Amino acid sequence: MRQPARGTSRDRETARRGGVALVLLAAGNGSRVGREINKVFLPLAGRRVLTWSLDSTRRLRNLVSTVLVVQDHDLVHVREVLRREGDGRAVELVQGGSTRHESELHAMRSLAPRIHDGTIDVVVIHDAARPLAGPTLFTEVVDTAALLGGALPVLSKQGIVFSDGTNVDGQLMTVQTPQAFHARPLLEAYEQAAREGFVGSDTASCVERFSELRVHGVAGDASNIKITFPEDLFLAERLLERSGWRLR
C-alpha cells in the first residue's frame, strides 16, 4: 500500500469523469434469532447506526447509485428504517452473502452493467457498522481513488507489544472503511477472485491480489469506530454529542 496521496483537490476533481457508486455493507455474518437485530439497526442518538452511515455520504459529488447489502431476513426492517429515516435517495437492496467478500461480489455484480457502460467509474465500499466516518473522510477517499486508482483510510497504531512484552518493531497501521477504487478493475478483480475461490478479508486485499491498481492511504480518523463492543455505542453517542449531533 502506498503512503498518503498527493494531488490538489482540483486535480482530484478533474480526475473524476463518471459517477460514484456507494456500497454499504450491512449484511452482518450471523443469522437472526428471535428478538435479536443486526447491530446496524441499533438506535444511536435517535437514529439507527445504518442511518448515520448513510448520512456520512450526503456530500459525495456525482453519487449515482447507492447499494445496501443486507440479508433476506432484514429486508422488512431495512425498508422501514429507510422510509422513516432515509434522506429520500433511491437505495438498491442487494442480498448479502455468507462472507463479507461474497457480499461485496454480489454488490459489484449488481453494479456491473453501469460499470461497463461508463455510468460508474468509482465504487466506494463502506461498513455500515462504522456510523461516524463522516462526509469529509468519504470525500477524501473517493477523490483520491478517482485520481490514483484506489484509496483507504489508515491510522497509525502505537503501543502494540508482543505477548512477551517486547515492542513491535516498525510502524503498524490499522485500516478502516470507506475504501474506494476505480470501478472496472475492481469488478474484474472480484470476478477473478470468484473464479479462483479467493476470499479476501477486505476490499483492498482483493484489489491488491487481482488488479494493477495502487491503493493509497489517506489519513484515517480515530473517531471512525466500528461498533463491535457495547462500549463502542456509548463512545459513538458521546462523539456525536460533542459534535452537536452532526457528522463532519
Next chain:
Amino acid sequence: MNTEHAHLTCSACGQVAEHELRYAGRLLHSTRCAACGHVVRHEQRDLYSAYLRDLEQRLVTKPRRLARRAAQEPRSFVTGLPRAVLRQPVKLAGELWTLLRR
C-alpha cells in the same frame, strides 16, 4: 423504556453474544451480556447531564423534524399526530422513571 437485543462482543468474557440494550429516550442507558451477565452503563451523574442535554436538543430540533415528516408523509403525519401528541407525556415520564429508578 426501549429495549433492543443484538450480537456484540463482550469486553468481559470476549464472546460474541446476545446483549440486551436498554435506552432512556435516545440515550443508551445500559447493556448486559447474556453469556456472562457483564453490565456496561453510564455513570449516573453523566447520564443525568447527558439526558438533559439530549432533551434540550430534541426540543430544539422537534419543529424541524416534524416539518420534515409532514413533508415526506403528509397523510400519515396528520392521522398520527393526535396520538403522537398524547403519547409524549407518557413517553417523557417513562424516560424519567428509567433515570430515577436505578
